[in-house]
Amino acid sequence: MKRTSTIASTLVLAGILTACSSSATHSNAAPASSVATSASVSAGSSSMPANTAMPANTAMITIKNFGFTVVGPITPGQKVMIHNEDSEAHTVTADSGNAFDVNVPASSTATLTAPAKAGTYKFHCNFHANMHGTLTVG
Template identity: 50%
Template sequence: MKLSAALPAAAVVAACALTACSDDGGSTVDYAPTPTVTDTMAMPSSDGAVAAGANEIVISGFAYTVPATVAPGAQVTIRNTDTAEHTVTADTGGTFDIEIEGGETATLTVPPTPGTYPFHCTYHSNMHGNLTVG
């Protein structure tokens, strides 16, 4: 076989092989790993905020996420996922005032008296939350 006849034959074989491997326009498969969710892993909510655990206040995106209710005198972990420093400061009475660096955690001892305790960040006037003790 001459070289001039072998080249077109090789091109036909290569074209057939590439066609067999090409996209047929059908559905695609996403091979991204599926995250494993555990009780201690916080997942973002639909609005981008990070979910808080049972006894956890999470600061994310310059907003607080708080548990629905906390037992009187309980220990609450405050997790700051922002890079900025924040506080969890009671609006009245000096009941609690926790300063927390970006990316750090701190612990708050909840007041022993049931009630709703409004709080804010002293550095960011738009950040407010309510801690319900019951």
């Protein structure tokens, strides 16, 4: 009889611990997911989901296959996101003056601040002489 009582007590205790463990897992699961999402967004994800729409006023330079694609419009002083899809590091460096010079590690993102003065700014990659682009600020 004592053995049956001990087994029953053990099973009840195991059930309670399992229930507590299960509820703790559920209560921690959502915040962990939220934290991971927030961290990946704030850190600048190295890849962007295909179904993510960019806000209409987002200025962006995409580096892909050793070429630049600029999406605007770009206003003076605006933050411009640079997304490097290549497996090598690049720079976005103004051809003349020091308007901007940004290192963009492989498969990552960076930002630059558009010049405060409207105009056309030609730029290049310091690492790859054949890479050129134009940033039009208006």
